[in-house]
Amino acid sequence: MSNAIAQQRGLGAMIWDYITTVDHKKIAHLYLVSGGFFFLIGGLEAMIIRIQLMKPDNEFISAGLYNEMITMHGTTMIFLAAMPLIFALMNAVVPLQIGARDVAFPFLNSLGFWLFLFGGLLLNVSWFTGGAPDAGWTNYAPLSTTSAGHGVDYYVMGLQISGAGTLIGGINFLVTIINMRAPGMTYMRMPLFTWTTFITSVLILFAFPALTVGLFLMMFDRMFGSAFFDVTAGGNEIIWEHLFWIFGHPEVYILILPLFGAFSDIISTFSKKRLFGYSAMVFATVLIGFLGFMVWAHHMFTVGLGPIANSIFAVSTMAIAVPTGIKIFNWLFTMWGGSIKMSAAMLWSIAFIPSFTIGGMTGVMLASAAADYQYHDTYFVVGHFHYVIVGGVVFGIFAALHYWWPKMFGKVLNEKLGHLAFWPFFIGFHLTFFIQHFLGLMGMPRRYWTYFEGQSLATGNMISTVGAFLMAIGTLIFLYNIVYTAIKEPQASADPWDGRTLEWSIPSTPPFYNFKQTPLVRGLDPLWIEKMEGRKGVTPAEPLGDIHMPNASVLPFLMSLGLFIAGFGFIYQVDHNAWFIAVAVGMGLTLGSMLTRSLKDDLGYHIHKEDLVEKGDGK
Amino acid sequence: MKGWIGKLRPVFIFSVLTLFLAGCGEENLSALKPKGYGAELLLDLMVISIAIMLFVFVIVMAIYTFVLIRYRRKKGDEDYIPKQTEGNKSLEIIWTVIPILLLLILAVPTVQATFDLADEAPRSEEGSITIEVTGNQYWWHFNYPDQEVSTSQDLYIPTGERVYLDMTSSDVIHSFWVPSIAGKMDTNPGGNENTMYLEAYEEGVYWGHCAELCGESHSLMDFRVIAVSSEDYDQWISDMQNIDAEATPETQSAQDGKAAFENSCMGCHAIGNSPAGVGPNLSNFGNRTKIAGILDYNKENLVDWIMNPDEFKPGNKMQGYNVSEEEAQQIADYLMQLDHSEVTPESVSSSSEE
Numbered sequence: 001m002s003n004a005i006a007q008q009r010g011l012g013a014m015i016w017d018y019i020t021t022v023d024h025k026k027i028a029h030l031y032l033v034s035g036g037f038f039f040l041i042g043g044l045e046a047m048i049i050r051i052q053l054m055k056p057d058n059e060f061i062s063a064g065l066y067n068e069m070i071t072m073h074g075t076t077m078i079f080l081a082a083m084p085l086i087f088a089l090m091n092a093v094v095p096l097q098i099g100a101r102d103v104a105f106p107f108l109n110s111l112g113f114w115l116f117l118f119g120g121l122l123l124n125v126s127w128f129t130g131g132a133p134d135a136g137w138t139n140y141a142p143l144s145t146t147s148a149g150h151g152v153d154y155y156v157m158g159l160q161i162s163g164a165g166t167l168i169g170g171i172n173f174l175v176t177i178i179n180m181r182a183p184g185m186t187y188m189r190m191p192l193f194t195w196t197t198f199i200t201s202v203l204i205l206f207a208f209p210a211l212t213v214g215l216f217l218m219m220f221d222r223m224f225g226s227a228f229f230d231v232t233a234g235g236n237e238i239i240w241e242h243l244f245w246i247f248g249h250p251e252v253y254i255l256i257l258p259l260f261g262a263f264s265d266i267i268s269t270f271s272k273k274r275l276f277g278y279s280a281m282v283f284a285t286v287l288i289g290f291l292g293f294m295v296w297a298h299h300m301f302t303v304g305l306g307p308i309a310n311s312i313f314a315v316s317t318m319a320i321a322v323p324t325g326i327k328i329f330n331w332l333f334t335m336w337g338g339s340i341k342m343s344a345a346m347l348w349s350i351a352f353i354p355s356f357t358i359g360g361m362t363g364v365m366l367a368s369a370a371a372d373y374q375y376h377d378t379y380f381v382v383g384h385f386h387y388v389i390v391g392g393v394v395f396g397i398f399a400a401l402h403y404w405w406p407k408m409f410g411k412v413l414n415e416k417l418g419h420l421a422f423w424p425f426f427i428g429f430h431l432t433f434f435i436q437h438f439l440g441l442m443g444m445p446r447r448y449w450t451y452f453e454g455q456s457l458a459t460g461n462m463i464s465t466v467g468a469f470l471m472a473i474g475t476l477i478f479l480y481n482i483v484y485t486a487i488k489e490p491q492a493s494a495d496p497w498d499g500r501t502l503e504w505s506i507p508s509t510p511p512f513y514n515f516k517q518t519p520l521v522r523g524l525d526p527l528w529i530e531k532m533e534g535r536k537g538v539t540p541a542e543p544l545g546d547i548h549m550p551n552a553s554v555l556p557f558l559m560s561l562g563l564f565i566a567g568f569g570f571i572y573q574v575d576h577n578a579w580f581i582a583v584a585v586g587m588g589l590t591l592g593s594m595l596t597r598s599l600k601d602d603l604g605y606h607i608h609k610e611d612l613v614e615k616g617d618g619k
Numbered sequence: 620m621k622g623w624i625g626k627l628r629p630v631f632i633f634s635v636l637t638l639f640l641a642g643c644g645e646e647n648l649s650a651l652k653p654k655g656y657g658a659e660l661l662l663d664l665m666v667i668s669i670a671i672m673l674f675v676f677v678i679v680m681a682i683y684t685f686v687l688i689r690y691r692r693k694k695g696d697e698d699y700i701p702k703q704t705e706g707n708k709s710l711e712i713i714w715t716v717i718p719i720l721l722l723l724i725l726a727v728p729t730v731q732a733t734f735d736l737a738d739e740a741p742r743s744e745e746g747s748i749t750i751e752v753t754g755n756q757y758w759w760h761f762n763y764p765d766q767e768v769s770t771s772q773d774l775y776i777p778t779g780e781r782v783y784l785d786m787t788s789s790d791v792i793h794s795f796w797v798p799s800i801a802g803k804m805d806t807n808p809g810g811n812e813n814t815m816y817l818e819a820y821e822e823g824v825y826w827g828h829c830a831e832l833c834g835e836s837h838s839l840m841d842f843r844v845i846a847v848s849s850e851d852y853d854q855w856i857s858d859m860q861n862i863d864a865e866a867t868p869e870t871q872s873a874q875d876g877k878a879a880f881e882n883s884c885m886g887c888h889a890i891g892n893s894p895a896g897v898g899p900n901l902s903n904f905g906n907r908t909k910i911a912g913i914l915d916y917n918k919e920n921l922v923d924w925i926m927n928p929d930e931f932k933p934g935n936k937m938q939g940y941n942v943s944e945e946e947a948q949q950i951a952d953y954l955m956q957l958d959h960s961e962v963t964p965e966s967v968s969s970s971s972e973e
Contacts, residue, residue, distance in 0.1 A: 063835045063933045136832045142808060143791040143833060231809025237792065239810060271690070272699075277706035302794060302830075303803050304813035307737035311730045318722045322715060325675075329714040330706075332682045338701045339692045350687065357679050361672035368725060370732035371664040373657070373802020374650045376795060377830040377961070441651050441665075442644025443798045445830040448838035455826075612803045 020552040022106035023512055025151040027113050028092035028408060032401075034117050041124070042076035043475060044068050050432075050468040053461050056453045066449040068151065069136040072124075074137030075155065078251065079162055082389070085397050086258050087113075087169055090197045092408045094173060096503035096510060097191045099182025099519045104175040106550040106599070112169035114560035119162025122567045128152035134596045136447060138244055141229035141237040145221050150571050153222055157567040160215045161560070163208055170204030173197055182502070184521035188282070191501045191525075192275060195282055196261030198290040200254050206293065207250035214243035223574055238303060244410030249318045253292040256388065257285060259396025260327060263349045266403050267331050269497050270346040271338030274525060277330040284323035284330075291320045299616035301372040310369040317367035324360050328353060344418025344495070348399035351426050355391030356410060362437065377447075380440030387497075398422075398478065405485075406492035406508040413485050421477035428470025435460045435467075482607040500525035505538045516540075516612055547607040555593045562589030634832065648826040650798040654846075656781075656818035659734060664732050665817070671721050671847030687921050723883035736802070738850040741782050741813060753895040754793030754806035756833055757840040758912065759933055760895035767892050768859040771899030772912055773964065774827070774844045778853035781816045789895055794831035801927040803830050824908070824964045835934030840910040843964060851962045858960035862902050865890040870958050876953030879946045887937070890957070898937060907960030911935075 021208060023068045049069050052060045054079040061069065095103055103109050119374050126132045133155035135144035144152045152394065177198045181190070190198070220226040227233035229240050268275045275281060297305060297313040305313075331353060340346065366375050375381055398421075405413045439460045444451060451457045495504040502519055503510075517540030530538050568587025593603040643651035644922040654958035692699075741747060751762040752774075762769045776782045786795060788806040796803035797817065804815040819825070829840035847855065868874050880888075906917060911932055914920045923930075925947040928937040942950065 063838070067832070067835060067837075134835075140792055140832070146791065237808065237809075271701070273701050274703040274705065276704060277711055280706060280711050302803050304805060304807065304811060304928045310733050314729050314733065315726050318726055321722060322718050325718045326711070326715060328679060329682075329710070332679070332686055333704075333707070333710065335686045335690055336682075337704065338690050339696060339699050340687065340690050341692050354680060357676060359678060364672060364722070364725070365665065365668040368664055368668055368729040368732075370729060370736055370802070371661050371668065373804070374661045374665070374735065374798065376803060377796075377832075409789065418662060437854050438643075441798075443648035443650065443826065443828065445796065445838075447832045449835075451839050454645070455648060 008526045017552070018516075019557050020110075020554045022102075022550050022552055024091045024095050024103050024106065024109060025408070025510065025512070027109050028088045030113050030117075031084045031088035031091060032408070035081055035088055035118070038076050038080035038124075039085065040475075042073055042081050042474065045073040045076065047472060048346050048467060049073060050465040053451075053464065054454070054465040056451055056458050057466065058450055064131075064134065065450040066446070068127075068132040070447055071136050071139075071151075071155075072127075075123065075133070075159070076120075077389075078117075078137065078255070079159060080123070082393050082397075083166060084113075084120075086200075086255065086393075087116075088165075089193075089262065089400050090173055090200075090258060091168075091406065093404055093503060094194055094197050095176065095180070096407065096500050096506065096514060097194045098177065098180060098185055099502050099515060099521065100176065100180040101514045101518075101547065102550065103172050104173045104179055107553060107556065107602075108168050108172050108512070111556035111559060112172065113164040114556045115165030115168065115563065116162045117165075118560040118564040119158045119160070119165060122161060122564055123154055123158030125156075126151055129154075138217070138248070139240075140244075141218070141221070142231070143228050143241040144218065144240075148468070152218075153571040153574075154329055156215050156219045156222065157571055160212065160219065161563050161567060163211055163215070165560075166204060167208045167212070169206070170201040174201040175206060175475045177201070182515075182519050185526075187346050188279065189521055189524045189526070191261070192264035192281060192285075193258065193261035196257040196259075196264075196285055199285050200257045203254045203257070203289050203292065207247045207254065208366070210243050213221045214240060214247065219570070223570060241303060242296070245299045246293075249296040250292045252388070253288055254383075256392045257289065258397075259393055259400065260285065262396055262400040262403070263331065264334075264353060266345050266349045266399055267334050267502065268497055268525075269403075270341045270343055270349075271335045271434035272341075272498070273334055273338040274500075274528075276333040276336070277326075278524060280326055281330050284326045287323040288320060291316065291323070295320065298367055298369070298372070302376045314367050314369035318364055321360060321364050321367075328357060328360075343402070344413065344415055344422065345399045345402035345497075347422050348395050348402065351422070352391060352395040352399070354601075355387060355395065355429070358434075359387030359391050362387060375440060377445055379436040379438030379444045379446055382446045383436035383440065385435045386429075386436070390429055390433070396450060398425075403497070404503075406496050407503055408509065409486070410492055410509040411485050412492045412496050414481050414489060417477060417481035417484060421474045421481060423474070424470045424477070425474025428467040428472075428474060431467025431589075432464050432471060433467070435463050439464070462577065494587055495527070501529035502526055502538065505530075513549060513607060516547075517544055518542050524595055544609055544612060546609055547612070548604055549607060550604045551602055553597075553602070555597050558593045559590045562586045562591075562593065563580070565589065593597045602613045626925065645826070647799055647823060652799055652915045654819060654821050654823060654825065655797075655800030656820070657816070658799055660732050660735065660822075664728055667728055668725055671725055675718070688954070691863075735816070739783065739816075741781060742816075748777070749777075749783045750782060750784050752795055752806065752867070753788070754788040754790075754795065754829065754833070755895060755899075755958055756790050757829070757836040757932055758899045759795070759827075759840070759842045760789075760900060762894065764854070766856050766860065768905055769889070769892050769894070769900045770857055771901070772842050772909070773903070773907055774842065775855050775962070776817055776819060776844060776846050778819045778822055778846045779849065779850040781818045783814060783816045786813045786815070787811075791833050792831050793829045793833050795827065796830040797825050797827040799825050800844060800846075805831055806947050817844070819844070819916075822846050822848060824968050839911075839913050840901050841909070843909070843912075845964050845967055847962055847967055855960050855962040858962065859902065862891050862959050864902075868910040868953055870952060870956075872949050873952040873956050876949035876951065879942065880950050880953055883942050883946070884950065890958070892910060901954060901957065903957060903959055904954040905956055906960055906963040908963075918948075918951050918955060921954065922947045924952060 052058055131149045131151045133151040135147050221228050227235045229235050229237045264275055295317045298317045301310050366372055402413050421612040444457050492508045494507045519538040520541035566583050569579045569582030643649050646652055653662050740822040753760040760771045761774045788808045793806045794803050800819050801817050806811050823846055825844040827842040889896055889900045890902050893900055910921050910924050
């Protein structure tokens with residue numbers, strides 16, 4: 001109903017289609033475009049930071065603006081770029097990998113996206129209304145509670161709204177993976193990307209509420225006169241740090257785990273080998289997720305928790321290196337004895353292994369609590385987390401996009417341009433961040449607007465800035481590749497990579513109902529099994545029948561828009577009571593939409609068997 | 620913990636040297652050139668962790684390089700289907716157990732060092748020195764409660780003994796960091812007082828930074844730690860105790876400056892022993908080598924600073940106290956003659972260079 005008809009109409013119809021869509025594949029497009037947009041904004045902020053630090057005593061931007069830049073760079077990249085890009089991949093791939101026709105709650109899926117988008121937009125509006133948040137992405141009280149202007153209010157409201165979207169998305173994928181697997185797809189036959197999405201969803205479910213609570217307390221401190229973090233009124237500022245990091249540390253694993261899964265699928269496919277130690281890989285993923293919740297205080301070694309707490313958290317943090325090491329070795333041994341094809345997706349995956357290993361090693365160094373008294377809040381930490389987040393998450397997103405692009409958009413990204421984008425980015429990445437470990441130890445704290453002549457920090461910073469420009473060039477080539485591919489490349493086949501999992505058994509791009517007949521899964525790598533036995537596709541698990549599909553709806557968009565409007569009301573009611581009107585209008589819109597959704601039955605519709613037969617493969 | 624690690628350290632430093640820059644940073648700023656007990660202990664710990672990590676890295680990279688060269692698909696092999704191995708139990712056990720052992724090797728000295736740096740037992744001994752450190756936006760206050768001496772920005776400590784710091788903040792969270800002597804510790808507002816100790820080996824002037832984002836001028840919240848011999852330290856303490864805040868300066872200009880200072884500045888800035896006020900204590904301003912922690916010490920800069928503080932340290936609290944340029948000149952004359960001690964950063968740096 002949505003796909004074919006919309007394509008025949010104009011741009012307006014297409015926009016309306018995307019605003020109302022509940023199809024996981026289109027929601028993936030939405031996540032990808034908006035996540036990509038915020039990635040570019042965050043990247044621009046990074047470039048401004050690096051230009052400011054290019055030379056000593058630089059005054060390219062003012063100290064106040066610099067604090068806004070670092071705050072927004074971190075917040076944007078974590079919440080508004082990495083998270084949605086991961087959700088784009090999860091939406092595009094997970095239902096296909098488990099042989100489902102959609103996610104468990106298509107309506108919620110759409111709601112999750114729009115909440116994220118409006119939260120992100122709200123946060124970025126702050127640039128134009130008198131200053132962005134400036135207390136760092138960690139937003140420590142009392143710097144944040146006493147920060148002048150409305151910047152931090154935007155942080156609180158924006159993240160609260162987009163965080164709700166993420167939480168909804170996480171629950172949705174949890175239910176989807178538990179309930180909607182095709183017949184025969186047992187847990188221990190799920191592709192690694194589905195497994196890691198599953199664990200990530202669990203982490204989201206348990207980690208985001210801590211952030212929600214922290215943001216609510218912060219919201220009441222700033223907007224309604226409470227004093228949770230105000231020491232002069234009996235509050236305690238350390239509570240924010242705990243709440244933030246109880247969320248913040250699992251967040252790191254929320255980001256990296258799905259890409260561990262993507263790397264597993266990619267390395268296995270391009271080595272033409274089954275993943276080495278599948279059950280160990282699954283076990284390691286679960287263990288990382290579990291341990292991820294008991295290490296948050298390693299971000300707080302210098303807060304003064306005392307030697308006992310510091311030692312416990314040091315040792316628990318070191319323990320995470322073990323399952324991560326298991327993964328690295330299993331990837332290496334997946335390639336061992338294989339037939340490695342150096343496609344662009346594989347190139348990013350191969351680059352990931354040493355980069356992430358370095359990031360993991362500096363992570364163990366940081367886990368050593370006493371030594372962290374030197375590393376903490378210096379460029380050593382900046383180097384470390386960019387090695388894991390860029391070397392792990394960003395490399396992973398690039399790899400996964402190359403790998404699944406044909407499934408998402410029906411065309412294979414140009415391989416030559418893919419390699420061309422990789423090299424400047426890869427070299428630039430190491431130039432930018434490796435040297436930062438040394439800058440930190442040589443006495444450069446992080447979040448420093450400037451440093452002085454005569455501190456021996458100039459050369460390192462210059463190298464770092466040059467590297468950042470190379471990364472920017474790589475990104476631009478990748479963008480050019482997207483445009484070039486859309487115009488020049490031919491339509492991709494269903495299975496361009498000689499894939500192993502179910503998503504490669506249906507056309508690129510898949511019909512809007514995904515599988516005409518739900519497939520029967522007979523083992524790990526179901527498509528590979530069928531191919532090895534000489535069959536063309538996967539055996540269906542059911543006869544051809546009517547397919548039940550959900551209706552499109554504009555309500556998720558309206559609910560999120562309502563919260564967006566109410567957000568402004570909450571922020572500015574401090575200045576003038578009239579702003580409560582915005583709160584009323586916004587909340588009215590949101591609650592009204594919720595009421596509509598609750599009272600109006602929406603039973604979806606059926607695609608009839610006869611239509612399926614007529615359309616052949618559904619195109 | 621020393622011994623073999625100590626022997627290994629030059630090797631490590633050499634490799635860093637050859638890998639990278641023509642040095643490990645400035646003598647008085649770099650954590651890689653320890654000049655105190657804490658920094659040395661922590662560098663040893665870093666060396667252990669780097670050694671272990673390099674060992675693992677070399678193994679990973681060896682397998683990695685071999686695999687990528689040996690198993691890369693060759694022309695004509697496009698249809699070759701490799702054996703689909705499921706895994707290998709003994710390998711899995713090896714790469715689970717060995718990392719656990721390696722981490723234990725690191726965990727033991729980590730826990731030791733963590734407790735060592737939190738050890739306050741010697742503090743109860745007679746004559747141990749306690750200094751109260753207060754972080755403020757964007758300056759540091761140092762109070763010597765037993766000696767009834769206060770100063771700001773320049774922290775004087777004796778070499779060769781442990782000096783205990785009781786640390787708090789008057790506004791937001793700051794972090795006190797002197798990389799070449801010890802690690803860092805946050806200063807929290809409210810009741811969460813932290814303690815750490817400094818033990819400097821050599822006389823010298825060491826650079827200190829604020830390491831926790833504290834506002835616009837976070838990067839300008841520098842201070843100095845001036846480590847002097849114990850005789851010089853005693854001398855400095857007695858010089859500081861004998862400051863007469865009421866003393867009349869010699870020159871006319873400085874006398875007028877004193878009057879102007881008492882008129883416009885005294886509300887925030889103390890001369891003589893005082894708790895952390897709104898602004899830094901200026902008792903020994905004439906002995907400083909930096910103005911506001913960052914500017915070169917000369918009269919021109921001082922007048923500029925008094926006239927336009929926000930230009931140099933955006934967001935600081937010295938705002939709106941408009942004094943005329945003439946008054947600023949006089950105040951500068953007054954402040955710069957407040958050099959009550961022979962023990963100064965300059966006397967230390969000249970003696971340590973010899």
